[in-house]
Amino acid sequence: MTTKKGIEVSIAASIAAQLARVEVVAAYPITPQTHIVEHLSELVANGELEAVYINVESEHSAMSACCGASAAGARTFTSTSAQGLELMHEILFIASGMRLPIVMATVNRALSSPLSIWGDHSDIMAARDTGWIMLFCENGQEVVDSIIMAFKIAENRNVLLPVMVNLDGFSLSHVIEPIEFPSQKDVDSFLPPYKPLYSLHPDKPVTMGAYAMPELYTEAKYAQETALINSKKVIIDVMAEFGERFGRHYKPVETYNTENADFAFICLGSINENISTAIDELKSNGKEAGLIKLRLFRPFPKDELLAVLKDKKRIAIVERAMPGGAANSPLYNEIASLIYANKLHITLENYIVGLGGRDVHPEDFIDVFDMKIAAKKDNNNYNVIGVRE
Amino acid sequence: MIEVRFHGRGGQGAVTLAELIAQAAIKSNMYAQAFPSFGPERRGAPVQAFLRVSDRPIRLRAKVYHPNNVVILDATLLGVVNPSEGLKEGGFVVINSNKSEDELKNLFPGCNIAVVDATHIAKEELGVPITNTTMLGALVKASNIVDIEMLEEPVRERFGVVAQRNINAYKRAFNETKIIKA
Numbered sequence: 328m329t330t331k332k333g334i335e336v337s338i339a340a341s342i343a344a345q346l347a348r349v350e351v352v353a354a355y356p357i358t359p360q361t362h363i364v365e366h367l368s369e370l371v372a373n374g375e376l377e378a379v380y381i382n383v384e385s386e387h388s389a390m391s392a393c394c395g396a397s398a399a400g401a402r403t404f405t406s407t408s409a410q411g412l413e414l415m416h417e418i419l420f421i422a423s424g425m426r427l428p429i430v431m432a433t434v435n436r437a438l439s440s441p442l443s444i445w446g447d448h449s450d451i452m453a454a455r456d457t458g459w460i461m462l463f464c465e466n467g468q469e470v471v472d473s474i475i476m477a478f479k480i481a482e483n484r485n486v487l488l489p490v491m492v493n494l495d496g497f498s499l500s501h502v503i504e505p506i507e508f509p510s511q512k513d514v515d516s517f518l519p520p521y522k523p524l525y526s527l528h529p530d531k532p533v534t535m536g537a538y539a540m541p542e543l544y545t546e547a548k549y550a551q552e553t554a555l556i557n558s559k560k561v562i563i564d565v566m567a568e569f570g571e572r573f574g575r576h577y578k579p580v581e582t583y584n585t586e587n588a589d590f591a592f593i594c595l596g597s598i599n600e601n602i603s604t605a606i607d608e609l610k611s612n613g614k615e616a617g618l619i620k621l622r623l624f625r626p627f628p629k630d631e632l633l634a635v636l637k638d639k640k641r642i643a644i645v646e647r648a649m650p651g652g653a654a655n656s657p658l659y660n661e662i663a664s665l666i667y668a669n670k671l672h673i674t675l676e677n678y679i680v681g682l683g684g685r686d687v688h689p690e691d692f693i694d695v696f697d698m699k700i701a702a703k704k705d706n707n708n709y710n711v712i713g714v715r716e
Numbered sequence: 717m718i719e720v721r722f723h724g725r726g727g728q729g730a731v732t733l734a735e736l737i738a739q740a741a742i743k744s745n746m747y748a749q750a751f752p753s754f755g756p757e758r759r760g761a762p763v764q765a766f767l768r769v770s771d772r773p774i775r776l777r778a779k780v781y782h783p784n785n786v787v788i789l790d791a792t793l794l795g796v797v798n799p800s801e802g803l804k805e806g807g808f809v810v811i812n813s814n815k816s817e818d819e820l821k822n823l824f825p826g827c828n829i830a831v832v833d834a835t836h837i838a839k840e841e842l843g844v845p846i847t848n849t850t851m852l853g854a855l856v857k858a859s860n861i862v863d864i865e866m867l868e869e870p871v872r873e874r875f876g877v878v879a880q881r882n883i884n885a886y887k888r889a890f891n892e893t894k895i896i897k898a
Contacts, residue, residue, distance in 0.1 A: 333739035333748060333870070498777040503735045503750040505742045600775035686778040 331505035336467035336494065337362035339506045340406070340432050343474035345376045346514045347430075350401040350521075353381035353392035357411040358444045359496035360434040364406055386411035390418035390429075397427035397489075398535050400526035402478060405429065408496055409436035409450045416454060422489045423458030424551060425536045428481030428521070429489040431459075432474060435596065435647075436496040437683040445684020446496035448595065448647040452657045458551060460490040460558055461625040463595045467506045469622075470494045472575055475514060479565045482521050486558045493624075495597040497684060509573055517572055556626050577622055580631035584610070585617030589638065590696065593619045593662060594645040598680065598687055602645070605692035616696050621658075629665055636666065641674045643695050647681045655708050677709035685713070717770035718861050719780040723799045724789035727759040729848030732874070733787070734765040736852060739870035740862040741769045749774050762797050769861055785810055785859050789834075789847050800824050808858040810893075812847050817896055829896040830858035832889045841885035842878075849875075849882040853889030864890055 334342075341363045344352070352371070354364040370376035381396075383389045386407050397403040407415060412433060422429050435451055437443040455461065460480060464470045470492065477490040494500055509517075525533050539547050562579060570576035583603050585591050592602050599620045606616050619635055619642075621628070636642065646656040653660060659677040666673055678695060681687045691712050694700050700710050720737075724730030731752045738750035746769055753764035766780040782802045788811040793799065800809055809824045812834035820829050832854045834847035841850070849871065856864045867886065872879040 331742055333735070333742035333750075335735075495777070497751075501751055502777075503738045503748075504774075505747060597777045600777055604775045688778055689776070 331507045333503050334467075334506050335362060335501060335503050336470055336506070337434075337500045338366050339467050339471050339508075340474060340494070340500075341366040341370065342508060343471040344404045344430075344432075345370055346509065346511060347404070347475055347478045347518055348402065348515070348520070349376070349378050349404040351379050351381065351393070351396035351403045352405060353383055353389045353396065353403070354405045354407070355383050355386045355389045355411060357386070357408050359436055359446070359500045360406045360408040360411070360432070362500070363432055363434070367404075386414040387418060390415040390422065393429045393431075394418060394422050394425065394427055395527075397422070397429050398425065398527045400521070400523040402482075402521045403427075403429045404431070406432040406434065408434040409438055412450045412454050413438065416457070419454055419457035419459060419489075421536060423555075424547075426487040426551070426554070427489055428478070428487055430474060430477040430481055431489065431491050432470070433491050433493045434496045434500045435493055443683035444496075446498050446647070447682045447684065449649065449682075451491070451493055452648040455625065455657060458488070458555060459625060460486075460488055460555070460562070460623075461493060462490065462622060463493045463624055464499065465597055465599045465620065467499065467502065467504050468575065469577075470499070471506055471508065472569065472573070472577065475509070475518060476565050476569050476577070478521070479518050480558065480562050483561045483565070484524060486554065486561050487524070488555060488558060493596065499597045513572065517569065559623070559626050559628060562623060578631070579621075579623035579628035580635060581620045581622055582635055583618040583620070584615065585619060585635055585639075588615035588617040589640040590615075590642070591617035591619050591635075591639050592643045592645055592692065592695070593621065593658065595621050595624060595658065596647070598645065598647070601687055601689050602692050605689035605696070608689060609693060609696055614696065627661060632662070632665060633669055636662075636673065637671060639673055641676070643676045643678055645678045645680055645692075645695075647679070649679065649682070650709065659709070679709055679711045680713075682711075687712070717768055717772075717774065718785070718859065719783045720767040720785045720787060720855070720859070720861070721780045721783040721799075722765040722767070722787045722789065723793050723797060724763055724765070724848070725759075725793070726761050726763045728789050729846060730763055730765040730787075730789055733789070733848040733851060734767040736849070736867060736870045736874065737767055737769070737855065737862060740866040743869060744862060744866050746771055746862075747774050753779070762793055783807060785855065785861075787851055787855050788812060789851055791815070794823065800827055803827060810851065810854050810858045812851060812854070817894075820896065826898050828858075828898050830854055830893050831896065832893040834889055837885055837888050837892065841888060842881050850885040850889045853886035853891075854893040856886075857890050857893040858895065
């Protein structure tokens with residue numbers, strides 16, 4: 328018998344960090360991340376979570392404090408959004424380069440300017456190549472489960488890399504929905520205390536993040552990249568173990584109705600729910616469309632994607648970020664590169680939706696399927712659904 | 717799936733109202749989703765909250781544009797927003813008001829109306845004119861969206877020592893809500 332609780336996803340995310348017995352939280356509040364760190368500070372202040380909550384003056388300091396805490400051997404958690412993520416940017420590379428298993432809930436939000444506090448993926452797409460493992464969530468249950476799994480992935484000795492759990496600002500973070508929490512006992516058994524390989528301690532000095540001469544830098548980065556690529560095996564194993572223990576099964580690439588269709592959408596995050604609703608509607612009218620959901624974005628799950636892409640004829644890549652002058656939006660470019668390298672013949676379409684919190688409707692995806700959203704006649708290779716020109 | 721849109725002013729607890737119903741529905745083994753009109757919180761400004769309740773998992777992340785019911789916590793909003801916009805045929809306007817039946821019929825032509833003087837009840841039962849928990853009773857009367865008994869646990873969890881007064885308020889509103897069919 329499972330009991331689901333009606334709870335705001337942000338509060339649920341902080342409870343997941345509590346269940347993971349985080350030891351240090353260093354964070355700076357920013358909408359729409361605020362409820363996560365507010366609740367964590369309450370849990371610490373009330374003695375319900377035995378952790379140090381470090382108040383800092385900026386996100387740059389938050390991530391710096393997280394690096395220090397993690398290097399000293401503490402299980403470390405933080406959360407941010409939008410401009411906060413960009414202010415952390417340089418330290419994101421330090422966290423991954425120093426192989427620090429920090430977990431961060433990134434509550435995805437549009438970047439200024441113009442100022443927008445609402446959700447899209449422009450923040451994470453600007454930080455996608457920082458060497459972090461990146462998971463995306465479709466609903467609140469996935470957020471809770473992903474945060475718990477993230478620590479187990481990050482702290483694996485074959486990985487030792489930071490993990491970002493992405494959840495859409497407001498449309499996920501501020502929604503009250505049914506969520507099932509694992510018991511503390513079960514989480515403890517799944518996620519034992521973090522035992523660092525090396526840690527900073529005055530009695531036993533070590534150097535971390537040292538200077539690398541040209542003779543060494545390439546090898547260090549190659550080793551880091553190799554660890555990131557190889558982390559996929561651990562991610563798959565952790566997801567499988569989580570499924571066995573808790574009965575909720577996750578994979579790097581998940582699909583919906585792809586076996587029945589030669590057309591599929593590819594998307595990240597909570598909009599996948601709207602797309603799956605559109606797919607049901609299409610099915611009821613005798614039309615078959617599939618959905619490919621990337622749960623894992625970094626390392627890019629090439630093999631898993633190829634396995635599902637290989638027999639498709641037409642793919643619509645749906646993204647919540649502008650290309651920023653690139654040929655297409657970020658995910659499109661990666662899918663195109665994968666398809667070219669593997670000599671697949673698939674028609675690719677690129678749709679940009681949901682910028683700055685604009686609602687996206689299942690009907691929009693039905694129109695995409697029915698090719699009602701015509702390709703633009705200018706030199707852009709993508710369509711911005713619903714844009715007024 | 718039943719969809720509800722709530723109209724209130726910042727600070728009146730429209731979001732809490734949506735949340736309490738969602739929690740009661742989830743406790744009843746249904747699926748539910750409650751969320752605010754996303755944005756900066758502004759006390760006194762018109763705000764909206766949204767609710768979906770379904771017997772199947774809800775896979776939709778967008779505002780409610782065509783509600784089955786709308787709930788109006790504050791009658792002074794009537795000149796500011798159009799609360800019945802997008803209301804589905806046969807749906808209810810659930811309103812906190814002391815206006816007469818004829819006045820309400822003129823305001824919402826063709827709509828089913830559920831009306832209760834929640835401000836009066838809240839002042840008597842709670843001692844403050846905060847109507848969100850009182851309006852729980854009116855919405856349940858109009859829509860049967862959850863069993864009224866299922867509200868008790870979420871209200872007790874949320875309000876602690878003042879829970880009983882809130883329970884009295886929504887039970888009284890349930891009994892006093894007047895249904896005016898279109």
